[in-house]
Structures are given as structure tokens and as C-alpha cells.
Amino acid sequence: MKIIGFSGSPNKEGSTNTIINKILNIAEEGDNETAFFSLNNLNINPCQACGYCKENESCDLDDDINKVHKEIEDADYIIIGSPIYFGEVTAQTKLFTDRFYGIYNNENRSVDGKKVILVYTQGNPDPKTYEEYTKGQRNFLYEFMNFDVVNTLVVGGIHSKEDLIQQEKIMKEVENIAMRI
Secondary structure, three states, rough: EEEEEEEOOOOOOHHHHHHHHHHHHHHOOOOOOOEEEEEEHHHOOOOOOHHHHHHOOOOOOOOHHHHHHHHHOOEEEEEEEEEEOOOOEEEHHHHHHOOOOOHHOOHHHOOOOEEEEEEEOOOOOOOOOOOOHHHHHHHHHHHHOOEEEEEEEEEEOOOOOHHHOOOOHHHHHHHHHHOOO
């Protein structure tokens, strides 16, 4: 099985990356193929709504999205994580998800039934603070695209990797998510 993770965090040593990599590392122990992508390190430009993707197998923009879409299409599980900044996912994550248009708009491309695990981290200690936003992301983006969202993890009160690692309950939940893959 192929499991890939995308992190929209610009912080290489942050909690979002830590959670995604923990899931991938456990999955790799089960002889699965894994890959991690930091969206911050990829060249992903904003969608230009040019319609090129509607009639072609790829996007006309000269950036990394065609490689990313190929990875998504080849994967069995996709982990997508982002910190919540000012009530929304990071700009890196938004660029990435806006480019799903190139899949949605093309009748020869599909993510129907691809299993997705969503990970949201936030400094606010109440994990329900952005509940409407994360539900909206799930319903109006991922489920709209026909992804099969198998888990959504929202972690609150985390400001650093060190904060996260000290939270045994959260780390156990991360392990449980990974074991269900």
C-alpha cells in the first residue's frame, strides 16, 4: 500500500509535521510505501482558471502540481495536515487544495474513494474553536471531491513539537490512527 503525507506547515520541526511523520513511520513498519511532502518546499502556484486542465491530462503551469497530482492518484492513503492560522489553513495548504481544480475539472482524473486522513493543529487549547471551519473543509472540499475521509484529527493547545510530544493522549491517538491504515 502507498501512503503519502502532505504538510502545509512552514515549520519543519513543528507539530503538524511531527504528527504526519509519526503516522507515516508506523505505516512504514507495516511494509507500506510512504512519502512525505512539505508543501512549503514545493513550487505550487495559484490556479489561473485557464481551463487547460479540462482538456489535457495536466496543468499548464510550470510548477510541481503535476507531480503532486500523480502522487495522489497513485496513493492508497493520503494524509493532509495544516496548522490553523487566524482561523484557516496555511497559505501553502490553500494553494495545494485550490489546485485540486485540475483533478475535479478533468473527466479523466479522479480521487473518488481515495482514503484521506486530515490533521489540523492549533495553538488555541480548545480543539472545538475552529470546528465549523474544519467540518466545512471536510464537507465542502474533501467530500465534495469524493475523497473518503477516514479520520480527522484536531489537536489544540500545541505551540511546538515539544508541547505535542508531552501529550501522551494525543500521541496515543496518532498511533491508533496509524494502526488503522
